[in-house]
């Protein structure tokens with residue numbers, strides 16, 4: 503059964519989608535069977551995987567609406583991972599789910615039937631703490647929180663931690679927080695270093711702040727526009743290392759015989 507990571511933060515632009523794409527590509531490179539799940543109606547992950555979200559006939563929305571296995575809706579990426587794509591239709595799902603039965607479990611109904619086909623499933627959440635994100639947390643083994651070292655991120659993290667506690671009590675006692683992943687780290691500014699220091703001071707005693715730091719590089723935006731992961735597009739930039747190192751750690755801790 504796959505290990506499931508939800509990549510979430512209600513803050514936009516912190517590197518969630520970039521983390522799912524590049525961590526996924528790095529895991530695939532190690533030989534893991536990886537499924538990337540786009541759970542954001544903006545379809546940023548789908549686009550970054552080289553697909554045009556609005557020209558897709560079927561997406562995760564169709565699977566959620568029918569509460570059926572994701573399998574027929576999964577596409578192949580150029581780097582060997584599977585992709586369960588999304589487009590703006592997913593915004594409808596959130597509205598439709600609100601009044602439905604087992605509304606927090608719909609994503610589980612979609613992904614559990616394909617869990618045995620993968621070693622790792624990465625879920626790219628939308629920047630909100632709404633029902634879709636609750637669905638991801640209700641199913642995940644781990645939550646990974648990217649934190650941009652740009653502004654004080656503390657407030658957003660506190661809100662997310664409150665939601666995690668609720669989800670743990672009501673839906674998923676197995677959920678744990680893998681850690682905070684510092685992203686957009688700019689070596690040239692003191693401010694970035696200050697944010698990282700504060701992150702350690704505020705959360706370091708209760709949560710892991712990953713030692714893998716994703717450096718800021720314009721190459722990330724370029725590679726996303728080219729529909730390619732950074733580890734293929736610009737292999738040797740320092741920002742790509744963090745994703746490779748994190749992938750190696752996840753890979754080495756897999757319970758199943760992907761190794």
Ligand SMILES: Nc1ncnc2c1ncn2[C@@H]1O[C@H](COP(=O)(O)OP(=O)(O)O)[C@@H](O)[C@H]1O
Nearest residue numbers: 514515516517518519520686717718719722723
């Ligand atoms: N380490 C980085 N350095 C520079 N730009 C980055 C980095 N990571 C992501 N980006 C860019 O920042 C923007 C927001 O990142 P994204 O992953 O889409 O965030 P989110 O999914 O949290 O909204 C995108 O244009 C992306 O290409």
Ligand SMILES: [Mg+2]
Nearest residue numbers: 518519542546
């Ligand atoms: Mg995103």
